[in-house]
Amino acid sequence: MVIPCSTDRRTQEPVASGLSREFTRFIDSTPREQTVNYERQQNESVAKVAVGKSSFVYIIKKPISLVMAIQIYLDNNATTAVDPQVLEEMLPYFTTHYGNASSTNHVFGKKASAAVVRARERVADLLEAKEEEIVFTSGATESINMAIKGVFERYQSIGNHIISCVSEHKSVLDVLRALEKKGAKVTYLSVDKDGNIDLNELEEAITDETVLISLMFANNETGVIHPVKEIAEIARDKNILFFCDATQAIGKIPVSVKEIGVDMMALSGHKIYGPKGVGALYVRKKSRKIQLEPLVHGGGQEKGMRGGTYNVPGIVGLGAACERCKELLKKDGKRIAKLRSYLESALLNIDETFVNSGDAKRLPNVSNIVIRFIKAEQLMANLKNVAMSSGSACATGSLDPSHVLMAMGLDKEDAHSSLRFSLGRFNTEAEIDLLIDMLNQKVTKLRGESPVWELFKKGVIT
Numbered sequence: 001m002v003i004p005c006s007t008d009r010r011t012q013e014p015v016a017s018g019l020s021r022e023f024t025r026f027i028d029s030t031p032r033e034q035t036v037n038y039e040r041q042q043n044e045s046v047a048k049v050a051v052g053k054s055s056f057v058y059i060i061k062k063p064i065s066l067v068m069a070i071q072i073y074l075d076n077n078a079t080t081a082v083d084p085q086v087l088e089e090m091l092p093y094f095t096t097h098y099g100n101a102s103s104t105n106h107v108f109g110k111k112a113s114a115a116v117v118r119a120r121e122r123v124a125d126l127l128e129a130k131e132e133e134i135v136f137t138s139g140a141t142e143s144i145n146m147a148i149k150g151v152f153e154r155y156q157s158i159g160n161h162i163i164s165c166v167s168e169h170k171s172v173l174d175v176l177r178a179l180e181k182k183g184a185k186v187t188y189l190s191v192d193k194d195g196n197i198d199l200n201e202l203e204e205a206i207t208d209e210t211v212l213i214s215l216m217f218a219n220n221e222t223g224v225i226h227p228v229k230e231i232a233e234i235a236r237d238k239n240i241l242f243f244c245d246a247t248q249a250i251g252k253i254p255v256s257v258k259e260i261g262v263d264m265m266a267l268s269g270h271k272i273y274g275p276k277g278v279g280a281l282y283v284r285k286k287s288r289k290i291q292l293e294p295l296v297h298g299g300g301q302e303k304g305m306r307g308g309t310y311n312v313p314g315i316v317g318l319g320a321a322c323e324r325c326k327e328l329l330k331k332d333g334k335r336i337a338k339l340r341s342y343l344e345s346a347l348l349n350i351d352e353t354f355v356n357s358g359d360a361k362r363l364p365n366v367s368n369i370v371i372r373f374i375k376a377e378q379l380m381a382n383l384k385n386v387a388m389s390s391g392s393a394c395a396t397g398s399l400d401p402s403h404v405l406m407a408m409g410l411d412k413e414d415a416h417s418s419l420r421f422s423l424g425r426f427n428t429e430a431e432i433d434l435l436i437d438m439l440n441q442k443v444t445k446l447r448g449e450s451p452v453w454e455l456f457k458k459g460v461i462t
């Protein structure tokens with residue numbers, strides 16, 4: 001195998017790209033830009049490297065494959081890779097079956113239309129819904145807008161009160177803020193230290209004016225799962241609509257609209273190993289008819305609920321992703337949960353660490369962990385080959401602590417020291433092993449350089 005080699009400007013040591021310094025140590029080195037021939041020795045932890053005429057030896061501290069050392073993706077709540085099987089199903093709809101699904105007077109359109117029908121069946125099947133209850137959108141944000149604005153526009157003459165929660169995703173909170181400017185009254189439920197809502201607080205918040213309860217299924221930052229079945233019951237008893245943003249729950253845990261009894265539910269393709277730019281809104285069609293004011297007019301697609309030419313490859317991808325999630329749900333869930341516990345127990349061995357929402361019912365793939373006295377951004381800057389996310393959000397050019405963690409009562413320092421690892425279908429145990437090693441090394445290094453850690457160790461600060 002040949003791997004490229006360059007010179008570290010600071011130390012003048014050769015560096016094999018893709019093989020980070022944590023894993024390697026040069027015994028002998030010849031600093032210059034070169035390509036190196038890499039050959040694995042019988043002893044897995046030693047690799048002989050030749051640069052030009054001279055050769056030297058890497059000590060690879062861990063027997064790892066080069067590929068694994070390059071990049072580890074643990075940000076699956078932000079987005080997922082498209083599953084190769086999903087991509088394979090999508091491809092013909094770009095090049096061969098490219099008809100407009102509304103032009104059903106020829107074979108191209110018929111083929112596209114049949115693909116949309118099939119995708120609708122597959123989405124409905126995952127949710128235990130009926131096909132006619134699925135409206136295709138461009139993603140969860142559009143589905144959320146469609147549900148919340150759609151209800152408010154249609155029902156505001158009956159009541160202008162909406163109940164939601166402080167820890168919702170920005171795509172819900174921003175819609176609510178926009179509606180408040182149009183006269184909506186919104187109650188934001190609080191969360192406890194683990195991120196749980198209180199159902200008594202929900203019941204007490206209901207007034208004669210309440211037309212909608214909008215609460216997420218599972219939190220994107222902590223993975224905390226809300227009691228959606230109980231929420232649906234409360235809503236039903238009071239004749240209030242319940243919209244649930246299930247973007248993070250779907251594909252990770254079983255989600256059945258039939259079992260929950262929810263009125264509307266949002267989902268997104270790119271969170272479930274499908275493509276970006278496609279999603280759906282489930283709108284229950286049972287006894288009580290839900291009337292939503294459409295967001296996008298034109299063309300009459302989706303029974304007038306969402307105009308615009310169908311994104312056929314995207315919709316095919318969403319359908320295929322849903323089917324694959326159904327197929328793999330149990331197996332993936334178990335395997336990922338095991339990896340998550342393995343990661344968490346290893347990280348909890350580091351001094352002054354704790355898991356946010358550790359005592360709550362959580363999604364199996366998320367670990368939001370505080371490593372005190374180190375800023376998450378600093379750790380991320382030191383671990384550039386690991387994709388993860390921090391408890392800080394970039395707002396107006398500065399880093400604000402996460403609104404979710406702050407709502408749970410974390411102090412600012414701990415929020416800024418929170419890292420979210422979100423595992424997914426393609427993560428391996430070897431990657432988690434590497435991550436644990438790298439984190440241990442970096443934490444020791446950064447704390448060793450930190451005066452605050454020094455003061456904490458001396459008991460000057462807590």
Ligand SMILES: Cc1ncc(COP(=O)(O)O)c(C=O)c1O
Pocket residue numbers: 077078138139140141142169171216218219220245247248267268269270279
């Ligand atoms: C809980 C939740 N809701 C909504 C969204 C928005 O999804 P989309 O990117 O499909 O618009 C996200 C994305 O991060 C999310 O995590």
